[in-house]
Amino acid sequence: MNSPEKVELGADLTIAVNGVTVTYSNGHTALEEASFELKQGCICALVGVNGSGKSTLFKALMGFVIPSRGQVLVSGRPVLEAQKNNWIAYVPQTEEVDWTFPVSVSDVVLMGRYGHMNFLRIASAKDKRIVEESLKKVEMWDYRSRQIGELSGGQKKRVFLARALAQESRIILLDEPFTGVDVNTESAIIDLMRDLRRRGRIILVSTHNLGSVPDFCDHAVLINRRILAWGALHEVFTEENITKTFGGVLRHFHLDKSTVDESDGRSVTLLTDDERPLVLGKGGHLERRHLTESGEQNL
Amino acid sequence: MIFDPLIPFQYDYMQKAIWVSTLVGGVCGLLSCFMTLKGWSLMGDALSHSIIPGVVVAYGLGLPIAVGAFVAGLLAAGLIGWIKEIVSLRDDAMIGVVFTTFFAIGLLLISLYPSPINLKMIVFGNILGISDQDIRQLLWISAICLITILLLWRDLFLWCFDPIQARVIGFPVRFLKFILLSLLTLTAVAALQTVGVCLVVAMLVTPGATAYLLTDRFSSMMGIAFFLGAITSFLGAYFSYFLDGSVGGSIIVLQTIIFLLAWIYAPKHGILAMKKGKNLSLLTEVKQT
Ligand SMILES: Nc1ncnc2c1ncn2[C@@H]1O[C@H](COP(=O)(O)OP(=O)(O)OP(=O)(O)O)[C@@H](O)[C@H]1O
Ligand SMILES: [Mg+2]
Numbered sequence: 085m086n087s088p089e090k091v092e093l094g095a096d097l098t099i100a101v102n103g104v105t106v107t108y109s110n111g112h113t114a115l116e117e118a119s120f121e122l123k124q125g126c127i128c129a130l131v132g133v134n135g136s137g138k139s140t141l142f143k144a145l146m147g148f149v150i151p152s153r154g155q156v157l158v159s160g161r162p163v164l165e166a167q168k169n170n171w172i173a174y175v176p177q178t179e180e181v182d183w184t185f186p187v188s189v190s191d192v193v194l195m196g197r198y199g200h201m202n203f204l205r206i207a208s209a210k211d212k213r214i215v216e217e218s219l220k221k222v223e224m225w226d227y228r229s230r231q232i233g234e235l236s237g238g239q240k241k242r243v244f245l246a247r248a249l250a251q252e253s254r255i256i257l258l259d260e261p262f263t264g265v266d267v268n269t270e271s272a273i274i275d276l277m278r279d280l281r282r283r284g285r286i287i288l289v290s291t292h293n294l295g296s297v298p299d300f301c302d303h304a305v306l307i308n309r310r311i312l313a314w315g316a317l318h319e320v321f322t323e324e325n326i327t328k329t330f331g332g333v334l335r336h337f338h339l340d341k342s343t344v345d346e347s348d349g350r351s352v353t354l355l356t357d358d359e360r361p362l363v364l365g366k367g368g369h370l371e372r373r374h375l376t377e378s379g380e381q382n383l
Numbered sequence: 384m385i386f387d388p389l390i391p392f393q394y395d396y397m398q399k400a401i402w403v404s405t406l407v408g409g410v411c412g413l414l415s416c417f418m419t420l421k422g423w424s425l426m427g428d429a430l431s432h433s434i435i436p437g438v439v440v441a442y443g444l445g446l447p448i449a450v451g452a453f454v455a456g457l458l459a460a461g462l463i464g465w466i467k468e469i470v471s472l473r474d475d476a477m478i479g480v481v482f483t484t485f486f487a488i489g490l491l492l493i494s495l496y497p498s499p500i501n502l503k504m505i506v507f508g509n510i511l512g513i514s515d516q517d518i519r520q521l522l523w524i525s526a527i528c529l530i531t532i533l534l535l536w537r538d539l540f541l542w543c544f545d546p547i548q549a550r551v552i553g554f555p556v557r558f559l560k561f562i563l564l565s566l567l568t569l570t571a572v573a574a575l576q577t578v579g580v581c582l583v584v585a586m587l588v589t590p591g592a593t594a595y596l597l598t599d600r601f602s603s604m605m606g607i608a609f610f611l612g613a614i615t616s617f618l619g620a621y622f623s624y625f626l627d628g629s630v631g632g633s634i635i636v637l638q639t640i641i642f643l644l645a646w647i648y649a650p651k652h653g654i655l656a657m658k659k660g661k662n663l664s665l666l667t668e669v670k671q672t
Contacts, residue, residue: 146551168553181545185420186599195541199552205537231599251552 096159097124097254099145099286103154106140113309114140117154120305120314122288124254127281129297129317130290132307133330138290139177141307142259145288146174158255166255170199173248177259177290179240183233189243190228193218196250218246221276222269238265245273249280256280258289262296274300294355294362297321298370323368326355391624400510400630403521404616407573408586408634410525412612413532414570415591416605417563421543424588425475426460429482430564431571431583433459435489435505438575442498449520449572456568459485508579508631510620517576524573528566532605539563540601577616578631586612589638596642596649611641 099122106115115137122128130138143149145156147163158166166172173196196218197211207215219225222242227235235243241264248256256277262270270293277287277300288305291297297304297317304321305314306329313320313329327334334355355362364370391397418427434452441451463481467474493502513521532539542549542559549556567587574583594607619634626633647653 148547148550164553167551170552172551174547174551176547179545180547182420185544186595186601186604187540187544188600191600195545195548198537198541198554204534247548 097284097286098122098157098159099255099288100157100160101141101145101154102157104141104144104151104156105153106137106144106149107152108149115144115151116310118144118307118311119154120311122286122303124286125281125284126303127277127287127289127301128303128305129301130288130305130307131292131294131297131326131329132290136308136329138307139259142174142176142257142288142290145257146172170251171253172255172257173251173253174257175241175244175248175259175261177263179244181232183240185232187232188228189224189230189232189235190215190219192232192243193246193250196247199251199253214250214252215246218249219243221249222246222272238269241265242269245276249276254285256285256287258287260290260292262291262293270296294326297362318370321362321370323353323355323364326362330355391621396511397620397624399513399518401617401620403513403518404510404577404620404630404634405613406525407521407570407577408590408616408619409609409613410528411570411574411586412590412594412608412610413605414528414566415587415589415612416594416601416608417539417543417591418567418587419591419595420540421563423567424584425478426463427567427571427587428584429463429478430456430459430568431575431580431587432482432489433485434568434571434575435486435580436492438505438572439489439492439496439498439500442500443496447520448517449524449569452572452575453565453568455485456571457564460564460568504579505575506579506581507629508575508577508582510577510630513576521573521576524569528569531562531566535559535562536605578634582631582635585635585638586616589635589642590615593638593642593645596645596652599651611638615641 101118101120104115104118105113107113114135118137118141130141132138140149144151145163147156147167156163158171163172193215194207194211197207197214198205201207201211216225219228222245224239224242224246227239227243232240232243241261245258245261248258258277261273265273274296277289280287281302289301298321302317303315304317306312306320306325308329308331313325353364353368355364391401418424434456437451437453437455437458438448439451440455441448444451459481463477466472466477466481470477489505490502493500493505538549538554539559539562542554542556542563546556549559570587571583574586578586590608590612591604593611594604597607598604615637616634619637620630622637623630623633645653647655650656
């Protein structure tokens with residue numbers, strides 16, 4: 085929030101997923117004919133049940149799994165090129181690193197800066213400043229000299245988020261950043277994402293936390309092996325689509341009278357996939373409160 | 384008779400042995416940091432055995448042995464990687480199969496074609512009788528390894544720590560792996576000549592493992608491991624003169640003693656410190672109740 089520099093990032097930042105099909109070596113097709121497109125300055129939610137292919141989609145976006153059909157383009161160019169240009173930051177669902185490595189919290193975040201350094205990777209004053217800022221944003225600055233394994237699960241998550249921030253890339257991919265973090269951290273992460281959106285980045289975030297999606301996302305991709313719906317949040321985040329995405333696993337509560345929204349005659353629908361419930365108005369559309377909120381954020 | 388501590392330095396061959404060992408020990412120490420962290424101890428052992436056929440063939444063809452060893456080492460590493468892709472076997476099983484095969488071929492070649500290298504040299508090293516030509520090779524190898532590590536250690540470290548992130552930011556991960564394997568093969572060739580094939584893996588693991596216990600920062604770990612590798616090799620070679628024993632044996636025994644000391648007394652990861660930590664937490668628990 086405090087550094088207004090680097091707002092303009094080239095007007096044509098896009099991610100285009102064109103008919104991507106991913107089949108794992110065991111023959112399981114985790115993703116079929118997936119297509120959608122995202123433009124700069126958006127936070128897009130990726131929602132679906134366990135095993136619906138969310139992480140697979142991320143891996144395809146990163147080029148870690150090779151689609152058997154279709155392709156992913158970043159601003160019209162192959163993903164590999166975007167990676168070489170340090171355009172993409174990625175925080176995986178679970179970090180598969182060796183936590184016993186002799187590396188401190190600030191060292192890990194500094195690694196996010198490697199793409200900006202010369203080939204000797206010698207940190208400049210600017211790199212160090214950005215590391216400090218990033219650590220402060222996730223409130224981990226006090227832990228900067230801890231060995232990385234000596235942190236709690238949520239703290240580890242925040243450190244890797246700080247590394248993604250320090251990377252200053254145009255595209256940020258977050259695979260379930262909210263699992264195992266407390267409410268304060270969750271809202272801190274949401275603030276960070278809004279800040280990044282204001283700076284024209286694309287943020288794709290998978291989550292099971294349906295209730296908080298309308299709080300910060302402006303687009304959504306609903307997935308269950310295939311893309312069931314995608315687009316602006318208020319168009320796709322409807323009871324019909326969400327029920328379709330989650331099948332019977334959602335808990336349904338229909339309340340005919342509530343204190344929620346005068347204009348709907350106080351009738352609401354609660355949808356929950358275990359986490360915060362999603363509150364929908366009559367007819368299964370988003371509450372007006374969310375619409376105005378995300379409208380403001382888009383300014 | 385008066386004990387003269389400088390006697391070893393009066394002999395040309397001892398001087399050479401001491402200084403060459405020190406250099407090789409330092410380089411192996413540096414690399415051992417990556418080996419311990421990457422979990423490549425077995426790989427180091429495998430490669431040091433796999434280079435034997437290359438050494439024999441190079442001698443036969445009149446090539447520098449480092450070249451033959453390098454080719455054989457990369458061949459073995461490549462084979463291990465290739466088999467891994469087509470057969471789903473556990474890593475250690477594959478490594479075991481490949482390296483014993485290469486070693487067996489090496490032994491076969493030695494027995495079939497008489498050459499100036501004999502088994503004893505390969506098993507125990509030949510630092511006391513090392514030729515000036517071999518010294519020159521070792522100097523080259525050490526220089527190449529030192530410079531490469533100095534230039535690339537941060538990239539290599541990131542790749543070891545978090546290969547996914549390395550790919551995300553566009554690092555050439557295959558190239559980095561190739562570099563680390565090449566460095567491993569080169570240092571294995573160098574260590575082969577100083578301590579012999581059986582002890583190579585100790586040179587490539589123990590200093591790093593010791594340094595790991597002493598620090599939580601990779602840069603200091605590399606510094607400590609380099610220093611330990613060099614100083615133990617220097618002292619090992621030096622004392623071997625008075626003991627009239629094997630140079631390699633002395634070096635490795637020294638390294639192990641220092642490792643044990645670190646394991647017991649290291650400020651944070653030593654067993655004494657851990658015990659103390661346990662007692663402290665017990666104490667606070669008692670106080671709370
Ligand atoms: N490496 C793999 N090999 C084979 N199948 C896999 C592999 N990884 C995932 N799958 C399968 O692909 C499907 C999609 O998995 P994916 O990890 O993308 O799901 P997800 O949407 O991220 O689920 P979650 O909400 O649990 O994180 C699952 O059915 C899973 O079993
Ligand atoms: Mg997943």
